[in-house]
Amino acid sequence: MNTNPSSMPEKTRTEDLPLISVIVPVYKVERYLDRCIQSIVDQTYQNLEIILVDDGSPDACPDMCDAWVAKDHRIRVIHQENRGLGAARNSGIRISTGELIGFVDSDDWLEPTMYEVLYRSLTKENADTSMITGVLEYPNGRQIYLYHPDLHLVMTTSESFKYINLPGYSTISAWSKLIKRSTLGNIRFPEGCTGEDWQFTYDILAASVRTTFDSTPQYHYRQVAGSLSNTSTNFNFAGYEATKNMVKLVHQKFPEQLPFALYGQMRSMVSLYDQALVTGHAKEQQWRDFAEDTRTFVNQNMKAVTESVTLPRGRRLQLKLMAISPTFYGVFFLLHKRIHPERSK
Known part of the structure; x- marks a missing residue:
């Protein structure tokens, strides 16, 4: 499949394209939030519903979320008490209206072509879920890419459980996926724990008749010292x-x-x-x-x-x-x- 970003238009016309709901849990990321949201707003795939879930953030994030609503009509905000990442994503799913569902972590940022690549892979292969990869971004500027380059997979349900267990061939992370609502069904994230992406991903793969994977990096995964996902005592x-x-x-x-x-x-x-x-x-x-x-x-x-x-x-x-x-x-x-x-x- 051809997913070369250079071949893509600057902006994709929204006529007849399905709505993608992008769900963004927000908590204590005021230093990074604007860059994250701007990278979603600037996607070449424009038919987006951007749902910001303020998970009781104690900093400036709630006001920043509200300010973004005034900037772009596609953005919606939920303010709720702090309940954790899984619960925040589930809240976003509950109010979403898109035919397709994606997730972004609020301290990260996207390449402008990310949802274009995911959508093209999904439709070209008649898949239920499509996946891309990202680059680990460290504060000192170091980058790590953990996947096999130039890899394009189209997997049956059975094959997806082979590749999800082989490093470099697939990814557990929720942010890597674009999922049909019909495939998502009643699947939700576990709440009150860390490592919620694992059960969610296994459930999604089991529900997907066909899954695609494109190893072209489209996501920038910020490694922040002291963040929830990088706390060493946070056993998974x-x-x-x-x-x-x-x-x-x-x-x-x-x-x-x-x-x-x-x-x-x-x-x-x-x-x-x-x-x-x-x-x-x-x-x-x-x-x-x-x-x-x-x-x-x-x-x-x-x-x-x-x-x-x-x-x-x-x-x-x-x-x-x-x-x-x-x-x-x-x-x-x-x-x-x-x-x-x-x-x-």
Whole structure:
């Protein structure tokens, strides 16, 4: 599929194009909010309904949201008490009217062609959900791109559960997606937890007969020290539980993809334990028990995974160390972090 932004018109005519509802939860981002909203307003795909959900933000954000309503007739605002990211997105879904639904985090910004690319992929392939990728943006100007370049996938429901579990081939994040309302149905984000994107994404993939993925980066994902998603003690238990549920679903409905699902659960478990190591919690009994569960899970499923999944050399070594001894693994992991502090897991 051709998603080269240079071939796209400056602005897309809105006649006969479906309305896209873009839902933006807003909380304590006054430094970044204007850039975020401006990047949505400036999209080449103009038929947008932009829903700002002020989630009880204690700074200038509520007034900034109201000011944007006066600037662009496509913008709507909800003011509500602070209930968290999942609840804010669900509030936006509730009042949205678009045939298509997208999400943006309010400290990030978009390439002008993002929704044009998502819409073209969706319609060209007659898909239910389309996905793009983004670039991690650090305060010092460093950028990290985590996906395979020039990749264009059209996936069945079964295939989507293969690629969602392979790093670089797909993405869990809600901001990466454009979803048909008919596909969204009654699917909503879990509330009162972190890692809400995981269960939501698995539910959306299960409901999508066809899903597209274009690895051309269209989103700028700001890495802000101290933000909710970058707080080291914010353990992603919800993501881990969602991954376990995903494995059960794949086992029942798409057994041909089970090795990839098992690999996804291994990565989820090891990532959680890495977090415990970095934060100094690994010596606590609950994490010692979790580490032993992880070691057992890796030993039980490593053969099935390696028979179907081509593991990168570093990942294979990582899993082998964990299978031998979590303590042994922890020593090597912390040493690696000390030598390479710039590398993110």
